[in-house]
Amino acid sequence: MSTLVIAEHDNESLSPATLNAMAAAQALGADIDILVAGAGCSAAAEAAAAIGGVGKVLCADNAVYGNQLAENVSLLIAEVAAPYDNIVAAATTNGKNIMPRVAALLDVAQISDVIAVESADTFKRPIYAGNVIATVQSSDAKKVITVRTTAFDPAPADGGSASVEAVDAVHDAGLSEFISQEIAQSDRPELTAAPIVISGGRGMQNGENFKMLEGIADKLGAAIGASRAAVDAGFVPNDMQVGQTGKIVAPDLYIAVGISGAIQHLAGMKDSKTIVAINKDDDAPIFQVADYGLVADLFTALPELESKL
């Protein structure tokens, strides 16, 4: 049995998500090769070759793959996939964009957001925003899998010395063009990748008061999130929403401030390793999932917390 891992990278270096995907591939127990598709991506390919346990690195270095356009990269993967039993990628926005397209080209199902490998054809994955864990068995000869990165500890980035083979196939579907990309230049980490997240809810009362979270976030190196109630009330923009219909996060520490703990919010954060809740309502459901609950007025607790960190 053999597995092809699709590397996530910026041409210069590998994204850490690649190592989580690698760990899931190792759990499948097959021989593992890695595909690096990009433009000027030899540095990323060399980084992939250094990962322990990699058989070989396939490097498709061409301008048409430079911006990871799904229409082009999916054609490449579908071709390169021919000898492999499993095609594995991290369930990042890039993996989610490309892999279903690959699965459809191969006429197989995709198993999304896998959190555990039970056997070569059986996997666990969250459904209903993690309220239920489903075990699914695939009858496809070729399995296309995306991996929830927070569920697999990263494989070691070194210890290997795989060969790098060039892949000459050039697939330009001619359907899409890259215009621009803006990666938020914040000093704070990205919400879904942050080791610590502090979120505010309706209890924050207005958008201005979210500034009270910023001082704490700066001290902790945390990202700032919000509940749907805070977003719906117009305190903060939609992209900060943590919850079933927003972003799913699983940081080491999640601090919920003025959040009652509606189901839809819990679904987005309850896999966090440690949960802190600060709420003045002793009966708020958030306390049922919190490791540490502080019943307090957030307007006195937050400044005190900031001063003591």
Add this chain to the structure above:
Amino acid sequence: MKVLVAVKRVVDYNVKVRAKADGTDVDLNNVKMSINPFCEIAVEEAVRLKEAGVATEIVAVSIGEKACQEQIRTALALGADRGIQVETEGGVEPLVVAKLLKGVIDKEEPQLVILGKQSIDGDNNQTGQMLAALANMAQGTFASVVEVDGDRLKVTREIDGGLQTLSLSLPAIITTDLRLNEPRYASLPNIMKAKKKPLDVLTPGDLGVEVSKHLTLVKVEPPAERKAGIKVEDVDQLVDKLKNEAKVIG
């Protein structure tokens, strides 16, 4: 341009879904069902394109049992012009949904197809991308801004850590993210009017699609429960616990 919008009937987002005691499936008895939130955003976007004079006709399509006509009527009440139900039984996998939608595309020949990025039941996030592959069309997934630009489509996408803007040739497939728009509420007169709008029913056979099965649901179970936490007395104790017990801050 003609716009096709796909809508799915799912458990309402406010319902806490549980696994059945025997672990065979989730318990959906007497559970409130609604239009998938991301599909609602898709319908809203199509209606806005029509209001802007870009879209000329909006066709809402749903795949499922007869009950999903309710969600098609919701789309019609929000502003879609007519509906199509593709009648299927039980759960249909995303690949098959994509094949059925490809069949509808072949019949209707829309210039733009808008879907939600994922449904909040299966959380697969696959159908739009699969449809784009089968139809050999460009895809703009996780869209937060959609602008028609002559004979092309400019789409801003939500990606990890930021935004990406692409130019797509038409016809194209769009999947919606939360920031794309805020859906309106259907007015009572529009709900009444929606009952009179045309709704066709097709079978997979009409579309030449075989409903295949690639995945078997072995079991469902609740996620690992969190062990009960404690209440701390004050901020000092909280900071102490985080530093010395949980060891999550320095």
